[in-house]
Amino acid sequence: MSDIVLSRPVPVTTEPPLIRSLLIGLALTFVALFLFAPLVTVFVEALKQGWAGALDALRMPDAQAAIRMTLTIAAIAVPINAIFGIAAAWAITKFDFRGKAFLITLIDLPFAVSPVVAGLMLVLLFGANSTLGGWLIANDMPIVFAFPGIIMATLFVTFPFVARELIPVMIEQGRAEEEAALTLGASGWRTFFTVTLPNIRWALLYGVLLCNARAMGEFGAVAVVSGKIRGETATMPTMVEMFYNEYLAVAAFTLAAVLAMLALLTLLLKSLLEWRHADLLAATRRH
Amino acid sequence: MRAGILRSPSPLPGFGLSFGIMMTVLSIVVLLPIGALLGRGLMIGPGELWDMVNSRRIWSALALSFRAALIASLFNLVFGLLLAWVLVRYRFWARRFIDAAVDLPFALPTAVAGIALTALYAPNGVFGQALAPLGINVAYTELGIWVALVFIGLPFVVRTVQPVIEELETDVEEVSATLGARRIYTLRRVILPTLTPALLTGFALALARSVGEYGSVIFIAGNIPNLTEIAPLLIVIRLEEYNYDAAAAIGIAMLVISFAMLLVINAIQTWSRRRIGHA
Numbered sequence: 001m002s003d004i005v006l007s008r009p010v011p012v013t014t015e016p017p018l019i020r021s022l023l024i025g026l027a028l029t030f031v032a033l034f035l036f037a038p039l040v041t042v043f044v045e046a047l048k049q050g051w052a053g054a055l056d057a058l059r060m061p062d063a064q065a066a067i068r069m070t071l072t073i074a075a076i077a078v079p080i081n082a083i084f085g086i087a088a089a090w091a092i093t094k095f096d097f098r099g100k101a102f103l104i105t106l107i108d109l110p111f112a113v114s115p116v117v118a119g120l121m122l123v124l125l126f127g128a129n130s131t132l133g134g135w136l137i138a139n140d141m142p143i144v145f146a147f148p149g150i151i152m153a154t155l156f157v158t159f160p161f162v163a164r165e166l167i168p169v170m171i172e173q174g175r176a177e178e179e180a181a182l183t184l185g186a187s188g189w190r191t192f193f194t195v196t197l198p199n200i201r202w203a204l205l206y207g208v209l210l211c212n213a214r215a216m217g218e219f220g221a222v223a224v225v226s227g228k229i230r231g232e233t234a235t236m237p238t239m240v241e242m243f244y245n246e247y248l249a250v251a252a253f254t255l256a257a258v259l260a261m262l263a264l265l266t267l268l269l270k271s272l273l274e275w276r277h278a279d280l281l282a283a284t285r286r287h
Numbered sequence: 288m289r290a291g292i293l294r295s296p297s298p299l300p301g302f303g304l305s306f307g308i309m310m311t312v313l314s315i316v317v318l319l320p321i322g323a324l325l326g327r328g329l330m331i332g333p334g335e336l337w338d339m340v341n342s343r344r345i346w347s348a349l350a351l352s353f354r355a356a357l358i359a360s361l362f363n364l365v366f367g368l369l370l371a372w373v374l375v376r377y378r379f380w381a382r383r384f385i386d387a388a389v390d391l392p393f394a395l396p397t398a399v400a401g402i403a404l405t406a407l408y409a410p411n412g413v414f415g416q417a418l419a420p421l422g423i424n425v426a427y428t429e430l431g432i433w434v435a436l437v438f439i440g441l442p443f444v445v446r447t448v449q450p451v452i453e454e455l456e457t458d459v460e461e462v463s464a465t466l467g468a469r470r471i472y473t474l475r476r477v478i479l480p481t482l483t484p485a486l487l488t489g490f491a492l493a494l495a496r497s498v499g500e501y502g503s504v505i506f507i508a509g510n511i512p513n514l515t516e517i518a519p520l521l522i523v524i525r526l527e528e529y530n531y532d533a534a535a536a537i538g539i540a541m542l543v544i545s546f547a548m549l550l551v552i553n554a555i556q557t558w559s560r561r562r563i564g565h566a
Contacts, residue, residue, distance in 0.1 A: 012464030013457040020377055027373040028385070030366050034438055035391050037414070038403035045406050080312070087308035095302050097294040103309075110317060112545065114499020116519035117538045120526065121320035124327050129531060155316045178299055188300035210393070217396025219502035220519065224526060237398040237502070244402050244506065253406075256399040263394035270394075271387040 042260045045253035057251035058258070065231040066239035066255065069150075073235060074215045077154040081211050082204065085162025090196075093170035094178065104167070110159040118156045119224025122149055145227035150235065153221035158211045165207035166200055168282035173199055202277040206270065213266040217259060324542075327535045339536035344512050345521060349540060352518040353548075355429060356497035359436030360444075364490050366437075367444025368482070374445075375452040389445050392438050397502025404435055405506040427509030432517065435503040440493030447489035451482055483559045491552040498545055 014020065046054050057063060088107060092100060110118065126133045126143035136143055143149045177199070181191040197204075219237040226233040228242060236255055243252035274281065294302070328336060340346075373379075374386050392400065407414045408425040415426060425431045455478065463473040501519040508515045518541055525534035 012470070013460045014376065015470060023369060023373055024377055024379050027366075027370050030370065031385055031388060034434075034441065035388055037407055038400060038438065039391065039395070041403045041407050041413075042399060045403075084308060084312040087305040088313075090301060091305040091309050094299045095294060095297050095306075106313060106317065109321070112495050112549070113321075114501065114519050114538075114541060116501045116522050117324070117499060117541060118320070120522055120534055120538045121324045123526060124531060124535060125320050125323035127531065129529075130323070152316065152320075155312075156320065159316060175297075175299060182298060182300070192301070213394045217394075217399070219396060219398040220499075223501075224523060237396045240396075240398045240402065241506075249406075252402060256396075256402060259396045259399050263391065263396070263399075266394045267387055267390055270390065271383075 039260060042253055042256050045249060046257040048253075049250050053250050054254040054257070057248075057254040060251060062230050062234065062239060062242075063251065063255055066234050066236045067258070069234065070216050070236040073150055073154055074212055077151055077158060077215045078208060078212050080155060081158050081215075082162050082208055084159075085166055085207060086200075086204070088163040089166035089170050089200075090192075092167055094175055107163050108160050110156050113156075115153075115157055115218065115220030116224055119153055119221040122152050122156070122221075122225050126152075144225055145229065146233065149225040150222050150233060153225040154215050154218055157218050157221050158214045161211035161214065162204065162207035165203050165210070165282050169200055169203040169280070170196075199280075202273060202280045203282060206273050206281055209266055209269055209273070213263060216262060324535060324538055327532070328539045331532055331536065335532075336536050336539060339533050340540045344516070345518075345537060345540075347513040348516050348518040348521045349537075349544065351429065351432070351514075351516070352498055352541070353544060355432045355436055355517070356440075356494050356500075359433050359497050360440055360490050360493040362433070362437050363440045363444045363493050364486060367441055367489060367493075368448055368486060370441075371445045371448040371452055375449060389442050391442075392440075393442050397439070397500065398506075400438055401435065401503040401506035404431070404438065404503065408434065408507060426507055427511075427515065429515055431507035431509070432504050432515065435507050436497040436500060439500050439503055440497050443492040443496060444486070444489035447492065448482055448485045451485040455481065480559075484556055487552060487556045487559065491549060491556075494552075495545060495549065498548075499541065 015023070046057075092103065113121075123144050124130060126136060126149060128134060128137055128144070133144065141148075143152065177195050178191050181195045182188070186194070217237055218235075219241070222235055223238050223241070226235065226238060228234050228238045230239075230242070234242065236259055240252050240255050240259070243249075243255065331339070340349075370389065374382060374389075405426055406412050408418075408431060409415045410419060410424070410426065412426070415424075418425060423430070425434055459477055460473055463477045464470070468476070499519060501517070501523075504517055505520055508517060508520075510516050510520060518537060522534045522537050522541075525531075525537065
């Protein structure tokens, strides 16, 4: 056999090197044109008048009010979503009852609804021309074109994030550990805090991270419900639109750049979680 | 709900509390608003609803929303598969970085994406200037809507196909090669059928998201009635006119068409699963 000269074997489970380079090149070009170019544009446009211009834009009262608004929304909506997500995951994974699959479909439903339609639903429910809305306004508790409406809209569009991250993880982890803790005499709450919570903490953080990004960035639903009142109900994304429509490009892109940095931070933390704790996340790649 | 024939007994506590919290939040945040829309539809009545939707401007908007979403999702089907394949199977510089960047459209607020794409493709933008000599106008045309929806939908396809490629066993490919199949034949007849269900799921997710997309589209679309005005924008316009019934009619039409589309995709999925004989 030794006198037969064999060329270097080409593995049969991959493509020829030329094709491979071609495909990689194509993929990189696509990512550069469709993902990176828009991202870079945000920062380039924000700095068109230098750092001073960008900083001036951030000092505008409308911009500052919008930033405060967005932070407040996230601070309220994300914890509610997390509590709902934990409760839903506990009820769905620790007990057997009829209609569970249907319930999971209902929880996922908001992802299939256009944000604008979500906003429309809230206007129909709580708007001035509905019975409930009329009563609420008469009693000085307006929801549409006011702060509670924005919270409702944010809760709707972020609804499934935490629950759908926790449910697969908790199904996989089973009930044996909790049952053991109870047998050993731990109370229900103690079991939850010392057994369940440590098991799901990374998955919970992952869900909260995605929920927070969407809560701060939601545009369509919030635009419909909030009425976009400057200094009152305008959020960062809706303020971006208003600045942009008033040809205040630097202000619009500066606020957009702040949101983009937030998005990059989210991606960074998300990637760190995926690399470090892949085994504790629900099929790491799913959304 | 604590004790009922609907629930099998479990030694774990907290069913009443967790189920109660879940149902309360679900009802207030999701079910009541959806009920309000459907209830408004019932009050208006099917005949009236049809009359309200049956205008050239609304049909154009609905057709545009669904056509553009379909085209962008098909584009993402091809490039999403390419990206997923390259990210899983090849090793190259900055692979992990690119992998993380695929989720950018999930993390970047849609309004930010919208003004950035508009700045890029506007006649005086970097891409706009490059494409103008070729006679291609992207901003303020339907092409611009496609570009925005490609941006929005890409991660859905990549992230549903990627894990399936990761789990592919290479020995099937080796067998195929041993039996004399050329690589392209193996890819087409062995690998692609295995990926089909995931591809369809990714396609459906991207489509569902693109149909209702608003923030990234309205800046680049130009919003000319009958030409580049998407259905969600028309809802916003009707709401701004306080014409709630007309807005509800368009919203219901969108829900019905989306639902029908997802049913069709589901049917194709079931069919392809049965044909391939595995999940």
